[in-house]
Amino acid sequence: MFVSALLTSVGINSAICFSFLVLYSIFRKQPAYYGIYIPRLVAEGKTKQRSDFNLERLIPSANWMKKAWMLSEEELLSSSGLDAVVFMRIVTFSLKVLLFAGVIGIFVLLPVNCSGDQLTNVDIVNISNNSLDVFTISNVKDGSHWLWFHFSAVYLITAYICSLLYYEYDYISSKRIDYFCSSKPLFHQFTILVRAIPASAGRNISDSVENFFTEYHPSTYLAHTVVHRTSKLRGLINDAKTHYRRLVRLQSNPSQINSNRGSCFGLFRRKVDLVDRYGKRLGDIEQHLRLEQSQVSSAGKEVPAAFVSFKSRYGAAIAMHMQQSNNPIHWVTEQAPEPHDVYWPFFSSTFMQRWISKLGVAVACFLLTALFFIPVLIVQGLTNLNQLQIWFPFLKSILTITFISQILTGYLPSLILQLFLKMVPPVMECLSSIQGYISLSDIKKSACFKVLWFTIWNVFFATVFSGTALLQLSLVFEPKTIPTRLAVAVPAQASFFIAYVVTSGWTSSLSELINLFALISSLVTKPFSGNSDEELEVPSIPYHQDIPRILFFVLLGITYFFLAPLIVPFLLVYFGLEYIVYRNQFINVYAPKYETGGKFWPIAHSCIVFSLVLMHAIAVGIFTLKGLPLASSLLVPLPILTLLFNDYCRKRFLPNFSAYSAETLIKKDRADENDPTMAEFLDKLVTAYADPALMPVSFTATADSLRRPLMSTAED
């Protein structure tokens, strides 16, 4: 790839980004799009529904940027929870790392690379004629002593990142404890989930649980809720909801009906008939539902799992940490999620079921990763212009046009790749959900992990080894050759990844801002439904989609900064955009639905450690290839030290991310003892974990209350 192609790509994307920013600053001021751009503010009632037109609305402004920039961490914490803070800290962490890498890369390594003459002399007069390789390490002469600059850069950045990682882990870990200490009593702090409750003859699950916990935890046990198999019920409820929604929609526009009454009374008549029919159907479903509910509530459909609540946090923690029964796969305990975070649909309860579904999901993930190669291969073919001309000879005339060929090489491939990648997070989320997790937050966390490794494997490794894509698995079986093979393949793809950052990266952060999908669907559906405002739903941020993307770009930054420092400025622009965009989104769009208490950080930490070790492996290979074996040998301790550092961090901080200490729990319990509202809280706790599918339903009653005005209108 030549500098000119890169510049074309940068030009197109800058233009797109700028126009997106302008469009956004206009669109967000239109009340019609409040539901897309500021749903959170609308839901919180913080915005005035100005329907009067004024000119100011059409003038783009950067006011929102200023607001996003001014947001402090305390404000973010109080408004969006610790997860949002951790998310923003991952972004700022990346910015810090890339700023450091950028200073070294641009001011030290880039001049060294350019002054080399391994490939060709730099064409200083017409810089756009240079191959991008001139700016990479490939241009440094083999065995040159200038390579020691690269060597020092590797050591320096490793030390810098590790110290930053330590500081960050420490900070987030203490934030997590502070957040817990300052929280008001929450149901899940007092509750554990018990699975694999053994069946005992002549006794139902509920009695078994009651007996077990009154026997072994008499002083702390409060209450329990047995889980029921409610998949059929949920189907009925969804059915009822659909009918209810249709009914409401039919009844909601009496004004519209009134205005049309004269002209189309027949139509109105038919509508009343429809309302009656839906009402009857709804009544039938509701009756069926009530019957089914009473059946499920009886002992027959109990799942051997229960939420067990305790009188104190410490009591719940003791029951969770101790192995309860002599058979370790019975009475398996874990921390319960918040009631609204429980993922009811898939409630595998026995140890065996969970073990098998875990294995099944692992196999499915592996297959997904393997099958994903096919589109990637096609995409890789597209980046190769000669290949394309061989495949489609009739395109030859078109492909010779410089502009088109530049678009093809610089833009299209990564766009296609990104479209494919867009489908991965939902698939992974689905896989995680059948893996046996019981909370939405755990599912997202697990999906985040899956998507991350999928991205690294399928974008990084598949691209790097594009020539031998399907053979990349053989790497696993020949670990000795990894550094050399990486050293050959990774620098060769530098220009692809620079283009990838510009296209995929920049565009993705702006499309996050402008939310193109929602905008288009709103534009399409708007004319047909007038009442979209009523169904306004505040979304929560899809961490499992955004965190892997950010971490992947950090990985690119860390692995490429010493090979092709030119990538760093583009990454800095990307992270700068992300920084502003996500702060804005947290203010205006996303509201937290659940809170993991910063559990996404350990994933980010291990990904960055992986990036470091990968970078070391590449560096070892590069220095060997470049005829500097001493540097290779001197680099060997670095990955070992990094892994030791990681091991230390795991021991020092990770336990705090899975449970709280006795010290914290007891202090918090004692503080609550004097709280007069605790009695009321414990009363609520007893019924907090009831399955929503078993709640009493009253769609018809609500529908009737809505129908009455319509009927009176009809009888007018």
Next chain:
Amino acid sequence: MFVSALLTSVGINSAICFSFLVLYSIFRKQPAYYGIYIPRLVAEGKTKQRSDFNLERLIPSANWMKKAWMLSEEELLSSSGLDAVVFMRIVTFSLKVLLFAGVIGIFVLLPVNCSGDQLTNVDIVNISNNSLDVFTISNVKDGSHWLWFHFSAVYLITAYICSLLYYEYDYISSKRIDYFCSSKPLFHQFTILVRAIPASAGRNISDSVENFFTEYHPSTYLAHTVVHRTSKLRGLINDAKTHYRRLVRLQSNPSQINSNRGSCFGLFRRKVDLVDRYGKRLGDIEQHLRLEQSQVSSAGKEVPAAFVSFKSRYGAAIAMHMQQSNNPIHWVTEQAPEPHDVYWPFFSSTFMQRWISKLGVAVACFLLTALFFIPVLIVQGLTNLNQLQIWFPFLKSILTITFISQILTGYLPSLILQLFLKMVPPVMECLSSIQGYISLSDIKKSACFKVLWFTIWNVFFATVFSGTALLQLSLVFEPKTIPTRLAVAVPAQASFFIAYVVTSGWTSSLSELINLFALISSLVTKPFSGNSDEELEVPSIPYHQDIPRILFFVLLGITYFFLAPLIVPFLLVYFGLEYIVYRNQFINVYAPKYETGGKFWPIAHSCIVFSLVLMHAIAVGIFTLKGLPLASSLLVPLPILTLLFNDYCRKRFLPNFSAYSAETLIKKDRADENDPTMAEFLDKLVTAYADPALMPVSFTATADSLRRPLMSTAED
């Protein structure tokens, strides 16, 4: 190796074994050797010290064998604890596996191998002229359908071993719980060890511990004992003990002095002087010791670690399982060992110290394994007669003598190897002791694990890849080639390992019985010290030396039974011997010093699973080499299934080997509530974990009481 060479080796070893058995049955009846052969019976006072001579004593008898055979598991459990039961169950497990393997190997695979003609036709007339290879899988024709018998054998034995493993794990796991439930209250059940106690300003460790546990465990906390740095004290105590022993030896034979009085009064005079001098030295040391003790007891030399005792087992377990402090590497808790099991000398207390020493020991183990190659290489050279003739041409004439060459190839190499291997367990024990374990039993367990992998690596792999010994490490870097390389190398060493079983195996179990080392040292020192009976010490069985040996022979059996079934009968003889010998040793020799509660079984379990997977890898390679790729492919699921089985067992049984369940602990605590002796027990518990080096000493008082009669003799 030819059948004749093997027969020579078997002949020699059978003769040695038989003579050892005869010698043992005579020696064990001589009162002079009671200290070697029945120290346990002597210590328990179960034997009459018959000093009158009778003829029966010189006639060998097999009575001891009958007694050993009759010993029931209950008797073994009550006399030697659960560890002895687990040890014997490992032996019987091996016997069961090898019986099954033997039936398949001898009656199905051996005829198939012999009927092949890949190598040469069997010389039926003179069977000893055949190479041993005729009996191995190498003799089956490439691509022959007879190989499906071997394939089925691999599947069959895997299924058999896995079901046996499951049954055994289940049995031992429940035995462990029963053993705990039937035990009387033990100090360590109520105690935890807390390490890495953070220093707080103006407060010593003892106060910190007191404050922390009265604050957070007010209802269950009983008492604590802070650990002190007492290495200097221990040196002084050893010094004092040496002097005391010398003094006692000088004073112990007044009768002897009396008889010689007339002839050598001067000598007696000198002796009294000596006694005075030693007495004075002892007094000085003791004074110094008392001073040092009072200094150490004061706050200055406290180690930030303490034994904390609780009023109930459940209370101790809660404190152990919960993370105590917000900093997970402070207030680190673990189960305390029994007081007499505590390993006082090396008491690393901070997290960092332990982490670093663990890493250091890992590196040391690696180096030991790597350096051990050198003697093994020499030994491997010896097995190769031609090599020897090239190295030492002057030996040529001797080496041509059939008998000598047969001894050399069949016997000497494995003997030398075994002598080297004898040095490994103590070294590994030493390494384990500096790794930060706090109990002797943990040190043995860790040493057992280290010795096991050392043996597998240095005996199995080093022998198998003898041609490229130092290159074997490259295996790790080329995992894909493992099956093929194993398939080439492993069958080639079949004859060596058959000889190894006969020499090393048979001899080792008999030398265990006859305890050659103790016998010789007793024969040498007997004439010079008349009072060895007084210092009789009942040894405890060196599990870290015996379990790895047994498991290594099981590994040989599992990996070779389908390659060279001829190995199985020899292994059966070996395990038969072990069975009788160790049962006899448990009755007569070894007394348990500590009890891990069967924690050695998980090591045995994982070793056998490793053997299975190794066997599968070899089989995959063999079937590929033998031109039956379908069989290879069909074998691939087998290791995966085995590892899944192992994973299941880890989850199902392993937790029971690290801690007891809430159910068990609470039941046991409740049973104790009505026990009137509990108050007394708790009183004792408060001081149970005092460092023996800080106990009051009174050597001089004891020595004085011994000296008085001597003085009166002198003044006569």
